[in-house]
Amino acid sequence: MDEKEIIKIHNVTKRFGGLVALDKVTFNIYKGEILGIIGPNGAGKTTLFNCITGVYRPDDGKIFFNGLDITGKPPHRITQLGIVKTHQIVKPFNEFTVLENAMIGALFGRRAGKISKDEAREIALKNLELVGLIEKKDELASGLTLHEKKFLELARALSAEPEVILLDEALAGLNPKEVEESLDIVRMINKELGKTIVMVEHVMHAVMNVANRIVVLHFGKLLAEGSPKEVAEMPEVITAYLGDKDLALKFVKR
Amino acid sequence: MTILTDLLINLTSGFLWGTVLGAVSVGLTLIWGVMKVVNLAHGESILLGAYVVSALYLFLNVDPLLAMFVALVSGLLLGFAIYWLGLHKIIGHVDVVTLRIEMSTLLEMFAISIILYNIYSFLTRSEPFGIGIWHLTPISYINLGYMSIQVNHLTAAALSLVATFIIYQFISKTPTGKAIRAVMQDSQAAALVGINPVRIKMLTTVISIGFTAFSGFLVVLYESAVVPSISYKYAPLAFTIVVLGGLGSIIGSYIAGIIIGVTYGVSKVIFSVLVSKNASDPLALTMAFIILVLTLLLKPEGLFGVKR
Structure with a gap:
């Protein structure tokens, strides 16, 4: 991980009526890191x-x-620039096959308009292989399990050939074995493919384990920033979110 | 004439009419399925193509087989105008389409339909207007033994099949078609994989209205002449067909069109025996809407639609 910032978030504020969902949030995301964003429900993670x-x-x-400056650019432009997101509530195109889902990521991703169908298919197949869905490539996405749908979203995101992948609660609703599998893939995407990964996560031991750095949001404000160990020891984080220092450190160790 | 020949005749003509109905519904299933816009101006979009072909034929002696491309282009232009003047401000944004937006686009399309209807009525004085006895071959009828078929009806059926096949290939095989289907399933998710939903929605409106105007050529080929009020016959049938075929399904629409056409033909025979010859036509048309009600009750997603 080098210290070059890839995304700079500067003083970002977002209000919904009277509710301030994000309050002057400022931090950097560095190239090649795995950044975990944690915080209680309603802290503004998904809004961010x-x-x-x-x-x-x-x-x-x-x-x-x-x-x-990408502030206010439409979502499809941002995807094409190289930032993709997977959804908290999975949104595969249910009427497409698994392969078609991944292909659409490639066709409209960073090389939109400049990529042939065959190339898109190749990229899609490669990424389906990577997430372990290659055998299901001709099945309809609607028939997959939640776990598989999350992997499919990841394959679709990867097929866009992004620099940064945002994972919005990618581990929620998975059993411990599936969480481990997912974390292995996240590490691999980070290490071997060199993608910067930002994950919003509630599965605490997972994010504390896999992330290089943690950002804590609380009521729309940036509460803390640092390595998982540093963050777990910060008193304000413990009061706001983790609850108990010993428990917090246990998350890091596991 | 025995009932059996009568049945055979009505089956054949119902089938041929059904292919036209199928093609007429394809444009509607696209704009409704992808854009969630209930296009109440569908009938008037059909008439646009019918009138363009007829006017070119009557006034400039242009071959209808050439004029059908002009009809297509006129529909593309109308679609472009409808999108940018009417729909864009309402639905052009990236967000989940709510019922409220569906309501306002519906009213807007209703206004457009009335404007076009009145223009047509003014220009044609509501009198029948069409290509009349134009036909592709030197003969105008083909004898099948039990009945003779108008060559124009066969031409319309053949062209409807070809045109539907082409648009089906476009939607199912090309990247743009994939993007259209992606936006149909989830506009926001589509935006997040890099598809520009605004562009796709514009394109869908243009293609949908363009294809509908083209299908108007098939209608005038089938009917020989049209009056503005014929939109009140075709548009409701198209809505029924789209629901029966499954929202957004091109093949579904085409097949449902044939089903409705055949149902019409068969029930016409049944009603002329059971009730009277005069009453058979309106009663047979009613059958189409009984099918609509039954579809909504028993299989709301339609024959080829996807359960949501």
Whole structure:
């Protein structure tokens, strides 16, 4: 991991009516890292993701990607620039086959318009292989299990050939074995494919284990930032979120 | 004439009419399925193509087989205008389409339908207008033994099949077609994989209205002449067919069109025996809408639709 920032979030504020979902949030995401974003429900984690991917336009503040101001750009442009997101509530195209789902990621991703169907198919197959869905490639996405649908979203995201992948609660609803499998894949995507990964996660031991760095949000504000161990020992984080210091450190060790 | 020949005749003509109905419904299933826009101006979009071909034929002596491409282009232009002048402000944004938006686009399409209807009525004085006895071959009828078929009806059936096949290939095979189907399933998810939903929605409107205007050529080929009020016959049938075929399914629409056409033909025979010859036509048309009610009750997703 080098210390070059890939995404800069500067003073981002987002209000919904009277509710301040994000309050002057500022931090950097560095190239090649796995960053975990944690915080209680309603802390603004998903809103932050939606601001980065262009689903919401921040009321104030700027977001830069590789030095380029992407604040308020439409979602498809941001995907094509190289930031993709997987959804908290999975959204595969149910009427497409697994392969078609992954292909659509490639066809409209970073090389949109410049990629042939055969190339797109190759990329899709490669990524389905990587997430272990290659045998189901001709099945309809609607027939997959939740676990498989999450992997399919990941394959679709990877097929867009992004630099940054945002994982929105990718582990929620999975059993411990599936969580382990998913974490292995996340590590591999980070190490071997060199993708920067940002994950919003509630499965605490998982995120504390896999992330290089943690950002804690609380009521829309940035509460803390640091290595998993540092964050787990911060008193304010413990009061706001983790509850108990021993428990918090246990998460890191596991 | 025995009932059996009568049945055979009505089956054949019902089938041929059904292919036209199928093609007429394809444009509607696209705009409704992808855009969630209930296109109440569907009948008037059909008429546009019918009138363009007829006017070119009557006034400039243009071969209808050439004029059908002009009809297509006129529909593309109408679709473009409808999108940018009407729909874009309402649905052009990236968000989950709610019922409220469906309501306002519905009213908007209703307004467009009334405007076009009145223009047509003014220009044609509501009198029949069409290509009349134009036909592809030197003969205008083919004798099948039990009945003779108008060559125009066969031409319309053949063209409807070819055109539907082409648009089906486009939607199912090309990347743009894939994007259209992706937006149909989930506009927001589509945006997040890099598809520009605004562009796709614009394109869908243009293609949908364009194809509908083209299908208007098939209608005038089948009917010889049209009056503005014929939109009140075709548009409701198209809505029924789209529901029966499954929202968004092109093949579904085409097959459902044939089913409705054949049902019409068969029930016409039954009603002329049971009730009277005069009453058979309106009663047979009613059958189509009984099918609509039954579809909604028993299989709301339609024959080829997807359960949501």
